[in-house]
Amino acid sequence: MTPAPDARPIASVSLDLDDLWTYLKVHGDPRWAERPSYLPAFLPRALDTFDALGLKLTVFIVGADARAPANREVLREITRRGHEVGNHSFEHDSWLHTYAPEALESDITRAEEAIAEVTGERPLGFRGPGYSWTPGLLRLLKRRGYLFDASTLPTFIGPLARWYYFRTARLTAEERHTRRMLFGRFRDGFRPLTPHVLRLGDGQTLLEIPVTTMPVTRAPFHFSYLLYLARSSRQLMRAYLQTALTLCRLGGVEPSYLLHPLDLLGADDVDALRFFPGMDLAGALKRELFAETMETMAGRFRLVPMNIHARALLARRLPSRALPASV
Numbered sequence: 237m238t239p240a241p242d243a244r245p246i247a248s249v250s251l252d253l254d255d256l257w258t259y260l261k262v263h264g265d266p267r268w269a270e271r272p273s274y275l276p277a278f279l280p281r282a283l284d285t286f287d288a289l290g291l292k293l294t295v296f297i298v299g300a301d302a303r304a305p306a307n308r309e310v311l312r313e314i315t316r317r318g319h320e321v322g323n324h325s326f327e328h329d330s331w332l333h334t335y336a337p338e339a340l341e342s343d344i345t346r347a348e349e350a351i352a353e354v355t356g357e358r359p360l361g362f363r364g365p366g367y368s369w370t371p372g373l374l375r376l377l378k379r380r381g382y383l384f385d386a387s388t389l390p391t392f393i394g395p396l397a398r399w400y401y402f403r404t405a406r407l408t409a410e411e412r413h414t415r416r417m418l419f420g421r422f423r424d425g426f427r428p429l430t431p432h433v434l435r436l437g438d439g440q441t442l443l444e445i446p447v448t449t450m451p452v453t454r455a456p457f458h459f460s461y462l463l464y465l466a467r468s469s470r471q472l473m474r475a476y477l478q479t480a481l482t483l484c485r486l487g488g489v490e491p492s493y494l495l496h497p498l499d500l501l502g503a504d505d506v507d508a509l510r511f512f513p514g515m516d517l518a519g520a521l522k523r524e525l526f527a528e529t530m531e532t533m534a535g536r537f538r539l540v541p542m543n544i545h546a547r548a549l550l551a552r553r554l555p556s557r558a559l560p561a562s563v
């Protein structure tokens with residue numbers, strides 16, 4: 237007898253592998269230039285956690301980390317354990333939209349090559365650092381054979397996140413200017429919530445899979461936000477997640493769910509990031525809440541890496557949208 241097909245809708249899970257130095261860089265801390273890394277400590281434990289949950293996901297890797305000899309073994313382990321790798325740019329500048337076209341192409345290509353060399357797999361998906369993207373970037377991804385882009389976050393709270401960040405960062409006037417669109421604009425809240433095909437011109441298209449926010453309110457519910465709620469009450473966190481998942485099921489939304497290393501690390505693991513929101517929770521507690529969240533999601537959705545989600549989406553008729561002229 238053949239097993240019954242899995243009736244659960246799909247949810248894809250991805251991890252943006254933001255390293256310690258990328259946080260220092262965005263915060264204007266000059267120590268970033270030595271590219272301090274927590275990957276050799278973080279990744280083995282994270283991969284064990286995913287294995288214990290039977291979870292396969294997409295890991296968006298930063299090219300500069302793929303070039304670092306100290307990271308080679310731990311990054312290779314990602315594909316060895318059956319996860320997908322994605323491109324998260326080379327320099328992790330959250331202001332990619334300010335790059336000249338040649339500089340942009342060089343950054344994306346170098347990252348792609350470094351990731352392919354160290355993991356043995358060429359990325360099929362891209363996510364811009366700090367949700368930054370441009371129409372030219374999407375055309376470049378298409379030319380280079382990418383299957384999907386995952387750079388948009390349809391929420392209204394981007395400007396609020398930027399305000400918090402400016403308040404806590406040490407930046408010069410010039411650095412503030414470069415980062416003026418960090419985390420997006422209020423109007424990003426009107427971007428489509430669900431995956432769609434972008435018409436790039438000349439008959440070309442590219443699949444866009446936004447980071448899923450809560451249907452109706454467009455409030456984020458990726459795991460960093462759940463942890464923020466858990467600081468007040470675990471019951472509140474659970475109720476918020478259940479509401480988000482119920483709204484997704486009712487609205488026919490198959491979530492693309494986003495994770496960050498700091499979701500699984502506490503200040504007891506990385507002291508240099510004590511300033512970051514949510515770092516007052518112990519690492520062990522975060523990992524316990526993470527396991528609970530993934531088990532809750534797996535009760536309602538079939539959790540897969542993003543390329544499997546992308547292929548399932550492309551096999552259906554998706555809404556298509558003209559590419560905006562600018563961000």
Ligand SMILES: [Zn+2]
Nearest residue numbers: 252254365366
């Ligand atoms: Zn990032």
